[in-house]
Amino acid sequence: MLTAQWLYGMSGCLIAALGLRTALLHACLLHRLIGINLTGAGVFMVLIAVAYRGAGMPPDPVPHALVLTGIVVAVSATALALALARRLTAEQIND
Amino acid sequence: MSELLSVSALGVVFSLFLGLLRILRGPGAADRMLATQLIGTAGVGTLLLLSLLPGQQALMDVALILALLAAVAAAAFTGRQRRSRND
């Protein structure tokens, strides 16, 4: 019985749902962005938990590679969203 | 030895947990940044302790990255942008 796997995986599900709820409902774009990022983090936790094979065993490297690139893509997408938000604000003032 | 390491790691993580209480309580953003600093240092300590468990040498590199980037957040938190138009 691999308790660590269950602990991290299940909390990943919870964090993903919490993040998604905020991303859909919050009025502030920055909070929404953090929500999307946390949704990603939760999904990453689920993936890495599935890859885990116990303390002495080598884990499955394929999900690790997926999550690794996912982290970098997430931060670039966040930066793009922030740049969009900045431009949006500037346009709103221009109106 | 591995018992000492894991018990010590638990101790350091507990200190991280206490830092978490301060980060939740605030009151100011500066207090939260201080607590984040503590969480970072505790993270470095935890990784170093766990890196001596068999087959975990790579954790020292993770600790090194955390240590090297520890000041970036504080600098981004306090940094003041230039006001003039041409930067």
Place this chain on the structure above:
Amino acid sequence: MIDVLSALLVLAGVGFYLTGSIGLLRLPDLYSRLHALTKADNLGLGLLVAGLALHSQELLTVLKLLLIWLAVLAASAASAHLIARHARRQETTS
């Protein structure tokens, strides 16, 4: 003998970590909390690194441990300075 010394250093380091975080939690204002934080950064991690360096056999590992400690030391000093200055400025402007 070396093992015992190393264990003692590690445990002392953990003790300072806990002291620092309790201080961070209990002390009344930002500036005194800054002071508590340095206990964890400098002494806690320092003693931990000393204990682990005694325990390890490779020179490279010892050097890496030293670099990590120095990096955290410099970073914590710099960020404590930055945060304190920031808080001070906020006080004077508002």
Place this chain on the structure above:
Amino acid sequence: MSDTSLLVLDGLLVISLVTLAWTALAGSDARRSVILFMAFGLVLAAAWVRLLAPDVALAEAAIGAGLAGALLLAAVREQSRQPLPARIVSKRSHNKPGVNIALQWAVSVLCAVLAGTLAWALAHALNSAPQNALPRAVSANLEASGVSNPVTAVLLNFRAYDTLLELAVLLTAVLGIFALGPARPGYQSAGPVFDGLARWLVPVLILTAGYLLWVGAHAPGGAFQAGATLAAASVVLRLAGRHQIGLPQGPALRVVMAAGVGMFVLVGLGLLVAGRPFLGYPPPWAGGLILMIESAATLAIAATLVLAFLGGQPRPLAVRVARGRIAATPIPTGKPVSPEGIRSTEPHAAEACHRIQETQKRC
């Protein structure tokens, strides 16, 4: 004893993660949320370590805890500096409370259902025998992949197509950032203490990036972690108030941005010409080719992340040499996009600011 304390450690980490996520999402203070999110990244790096994913932990330590936090903090800081108009607020206001509460409930239920489904799928995956076909295939072919770190082998050899497209996604994102306008203004000098730190931190970061790139072949590390570490060096310089942060200028910058995708495609086409499948490295050359691609990808990823931090197209620098020292200052650009500049020139701006401020109170 040892197992029990590690289990308690896991429990503490999980409680911290859920609490930090919950509190980062609740409330309306953006700066508080960003700091909590940063702390979440730090704790998550420790969680990856506990799940035996040191490659991911390295990336999380460099990006999740370092760069993403700096990026978001800088954005919040820019907002607070411009108190009137610049808060980032969604325009859609909540003017029909009844519908709104129904919507909130619907979304909450939907998210709960999603969490339940995800948890059910996870429980199913964990309860059945682990699917070992992929890991077995990886370890069977690791010998011929040119590297001995399985994660690098998957990224650069077995699933090289994925990584090529991933780099294309990064390039698209940075082109989008470019298209949206000029970079945020630079920073004032952070004072002698941080300057002194930056003086030795930057070389050490660059050295560490090289080390991570090299070590990625046989231990945790690789292009993504190395690129993030290299980007951190530039971000430190930017935060210290420098104008020159090691980013190339003009066409050279565009070449570096496209270097990862370019090198990948060149190697693939070269192999096609040599009669091999696209990106099907011949085993004796695999190690060298992977290192070549990874070096180019490191530069491209670093440039992408630095531009992500700048938040737009960097202004061209005017280089002048004074008293034997080279100094660079950005050339003033025509019309600034910054709301501050617009406020001073547009007569209707005050009204617009007021309106936005009204919306922002809900934030």
